[in-house]
Amino acid sequence: MLKKTLFQLHWFCGITAGLILSIIGITGAIYSYDQQILTWLNQKSYVVQVENSPKLTPDQLYQHLKQQDPKLQINSITIMQEADASSIVNIKKDGERKGLDLMVNPYTAEILPAIKGKDFFQFILNLHRTLTLERPFGSQITGACALMLIYFVLSGIYLRWPKKHSLKQWLFVKPKLKGRNFLWDLHAVVGTWVIVFYLMLAMTGLYWSYDWWRDGMFKVMGVNRPQPMQMANDKKTKEDVKPSNLQISHALQEAWIGFNKDYKDGFSSLTLTVPKKENGQVELSFFDATPQHERARNSAVYNYESQTLESVKKYEDKPLNEKIMSSMLPVHRGSFFGPVWHFLAMLSSLAMPLFFITGILLYLKRRKQKKLTEQARQITTPEEVKPDSSTWLIVHASQTGTAEQLAWGTSSSLQEQKESVVVKSIHKISQQDLMQYKRILFIVSTYGTGEAPDLATSFVKKIMPTSFDLSNTQYAVLALGSKEYADTYCQFGREVDAWLSYKKANPLFPTIEVDDANTLDIASWYQALAKVTELNLQTVKMLDAFDECTLVSRKHINVGSLGAPIYLLEIDTPKTIDWQAGDIAEIQPMNAKARIQNFMTKHHIALNNMDAYKVLKHKSLEHSTILQDTQIDTLEKQLPTLPHREYSIASIPKQNKLELVVRLKISEEGEVGLGSGWLCKHTNIGDVINLRIRRNESFHLANNSNPIILIGNGTGVAGLMSLLQERKSYGYQNNWLIFGERQREKDFIYEAELESLLEHNFFLTHLDLAFSRDSEDSCYVQHKLQQNSQRLIEWVANNASIYICGSINTMAHDVEQTLINILGAAKLDELRETDRYRRDVY
Numbered sequence: 001m002l003k004k005t006l007f008q009l010h011w012f013c014g015i016t017a018g019l020i021l022s023i024i025g026i027t028g029a030i031y032s033y034d035q036q037i038l039t040w041l042n043q044k045s046y047v048v049q050v051e052n053s054p055k056l057t058p059d060q061l062y063q064h065l066k067q068q069d070p071k072l073q074i075n076s077i078t079i080m081q082e083a084d085a086s087s088i089v090n091i092k093k094d095g096e097r098k099g100l101d102l103m104v105n106p107y108t109a110e111i112l113p114a115i116k117g118k119d120f121f122q123f124i125l126n127l128h129r130t131l132t133l134e135r136p137f138g139s140q141i142t143g144a145c146a147l148m149l150i151y152f153v154l155s156g157i158y159l160r161w162p163k164k165h166s167l168k169q170w171l172f173v174k175p176k177l178k179g180r181n182f183l184w185d186l187h188a189v190v191g192t193w194v195i196v197f198y199l200m201l202a203m204t205g206l207y208w209s210y211d212w213w214r215d216g217m218f219k220v221m222g223v224n225r226p227q228p229m230q231m232a233n234d235k236k237t238k239e240d241v242k243p244s245n246l247q248i249s250h251a252l253q254e255a256w257i258g259f260n261k262d263y264k265d266g267f268s269s270l271t272l273t274v275p276k277k278e279n280g281q282v283e284l285s286f287f288d289a290t291p292q293h294e295r296a297r298n299s300a301v302y303n304y305e306s307q308t309l310e311s312v313k314k315y316e317d318k319p320l321n322e323k324i325m326s327s328m329l330p331v332h333r334g335s336f337f338g339p340v341w342h343f344l345a346m347l348s349s350l351a352m353p354l355f356f357i358t359g360i361l362l363y364l365k366r367r368k369q370k371k372l373t374e375q376a377r378q379i380t381t382p383e384e385v386k387p388d389s390s391t392w393l394i395v396h397a398s399q400t401g402t403a404e405q406l407a408w409g410t411s412s413s414l415q416e417q418k419e420s421v422v423v424k425s426i427h428k429i430s431q432q433d434l435m436q437y438k439r440i441l442f443i444v445s446t447y448g449t450g451e452a453p454d455l456a457t458s459f460v461k462k463i464m465p466t467s468f469d470l471s472n473t474q475y476a477v478l479a480l481g482s483k484e485y486a487d488t489y490c491q492f493g494r495e496v497d498a499w500l501s502y503k504k505a506n507p508l509f510p511t512i513e514v515d516d517a518n519t520l521d522i523a524s525w526y527q528a529l530a531k532v533t534e535l536n537l538q539t540v541k542m543l544d545a546f547d548e549c550t551l552v553s554r555k556h557i558n559v560g561s562l563g564a565p566i567y568l569l570e571i572d573t574p575k576t577i578d579w580q581a582g583d584i585a586e587i588q589p590m591n592a593k594a595r596i597q598n599f600m601t602k603h604h605i606a607l608n609n610m611d612a613y614k615v616l617k618h619k620s621l622e623h624s625t626i627l628q629d630t631q632i633d634t635l636e637k638q639l640p641t642l643p644h645r646e647y648s649i650a651s652i653p654k655q656n657k658l659e660l661v662v663r664l665k666i667s668e669e670g671e672v673g674l675g676s677g678w679l680c681k682h683t684n685i686g687d688v689i690n691l692r693i694r695r696n697e698s699f700h701l702a703n704n705s706n707p708i709i710l711i712g713n714g715t716g717v718a719g720l721m722s723l724l725q726e727r728k729s730y731g732y733q734n735n736w737l738i739f740g741e742r743q744r745e746k747d748f749i750y751e752a753e754l755e756s757l758l759e760h761n762f763f764l765t766h767l768d769l770a771f772s773r774d775s776e777d778s779c780y781v782q783h784k785l786q787q788n789s790q791r792l793i794e795w796v797a798n799n800a801s802i803y804i805c806g807s808i809n810t811m812a813h814d815v816e817q818t819l820i821n822i823l824g825a826a827k828l829d830e831l832r833e834t835d836r837y838r839r840d841v842y
Contacts, residue, residue, distance in 0.1 A: 022352050062274070159575050391420040398455070444477070446480065479514065481493065579652075706800060796831070
């Protein structure tokens, strides 16, 4: 919940404050080199021809300018040490709070061209600090955005915190990623690069936005905040008398000579403030020969009556805290830490729009997907439909969610063509529905060894045997199955097609069969539907692309067992991946390097075989099915993509990990299984795992605190553990787990976790275990269920739901027969129809 809340705030603040932060970032990057840019643009003003004579002294410049314009009010004169650098004379001018700088030839006192571009940089500064709005309103907006930037940095670190740390994961963009994954990776990795810079920019930028922040900074740094200058006493004294031009010239001359004589450390520039009263002093401001930054200013006072240099305050002698607080602009722009940091801070500031753009694109992709899903789920007629168009009824029968996804996708495609569509699960279909709708699409899966999905049981028992006529109905069937079960491939879909034909319904086109969610088979469905309807139907992508995840750990957890090895895998996922208890992880296996090398060796494929090499570049052998009789001349056509494999997820996102429990399949010939071999043997810790989440709504927890009964065996405990963890996070009590395996000593998966949960008996109320090889009578989970039949009846009467996860051929079948024996077939059908009997079996 914390992560979800932080994430929601992160993107919401990002799309609201992101544009302003982008403006602040770009203007800040431009203004960070304002003086360098102005110098480059105004070479004729800043650089002069070096002459053989020495530069004019401050008093000489003062006299020259006063002779040219007696009314000129000079505030200060700056002399540069570099021979070709102009001198700067600051004069009083109405509307200029800090006066106007005149660039003066230090050899001739000629006034050089005015600096071009200052107005532009003043606009950039106003845009940066206040968005050119009136104070304090503008500075309050930029200040609020700076606070949000601090939140973005801190929440961003938390949200992307990996379970396994590596420089590659933290700091390197992965250019091979595509689409949403690439945008997220770019957003996160570049965000990591600029963390320190953005914290520095935000925390110092607030100095100019909020008085309370500025006061806090002085307090934290242990520095007394400078007080505003007190107003001068209205009563005039002798010191208040304004000196004459001759006295000013004399004072400047004495100060210039005296400073050069008494100060031996050298300087790069020296500014003499024209005295405003006869007090015998000239205020000096100067920079070291190699100043730390543009605000590392020293100060002194020259008493020309006593001819002494007084009150010398050098910047380098200040303690660090005072340096920082007196140089907030250099700290903010990075020049305080040197030219390299200054440049990197500028680049970081310039990169600010990247996060706004990638954030917006990620938000739009999420919003688009959510919108399409919500639109597709609408079971009411769209606002605009074709006139005289009869409504389509789409019926889905899904065990693991695939058929349902295709149903909503088909609905979305039809609705885009202004067709009226209603989508219903098969267990909610009545005889009246079938009689009412004249165009019906059945999208049904075959489960296990030719069985109908659990939710279709009542349809098979109650609707299909009923006598009624569908001669006025047109239909089409999309049958889902797997050719791995050749004898029962798409059997339920074929049964539905035969039943509809028996009811005299009219097929729109022959049943289309889909092998393991094959994309070409699915595309054929849309093509056939488009042909008979004459509509421009778009194929709706059923599943997202695979995400690149990382294998963090792998542990063989049943060493020495009589059964096949079982491994516990922990996988680090991108933060964009989300799932809930009961969902499925789809893994895209890859061929082992040894298998690829054997294939390459067999066909003598090398760089000199250009035809074959081009094919292999086009379609990687890593992801392709390599057949024993593959022919090199028809190589491309014989390399279909490897099928994906599905595994129940054993964890929930709140645990900050995606956990799988995988049994290594080993054939009689000694070859490991495609998916299990890839996960358990061929990958190394730190390798990329291509993974995506498939929603498995038929195995999600009911949205209530009613009791649940969990039954499973072997690696099926994975799906049950996720349900238990989610129930625990909700604080729901009354959970009963029945688990079976071979040997307690070797195969008690999650023993420590379950025993810990059992200690809190208000949470895991009962834990019944059946280890078949530990007893002569081979006790299985159905036997434990039978032994506790009275408890089962009581829990079901108390609105308990039953969840089953594990092998379908033995455990699931035997458990169902036991449930029928105890509860009765009618009660079990009732549990199915009310979504209180849910299975994830394989």
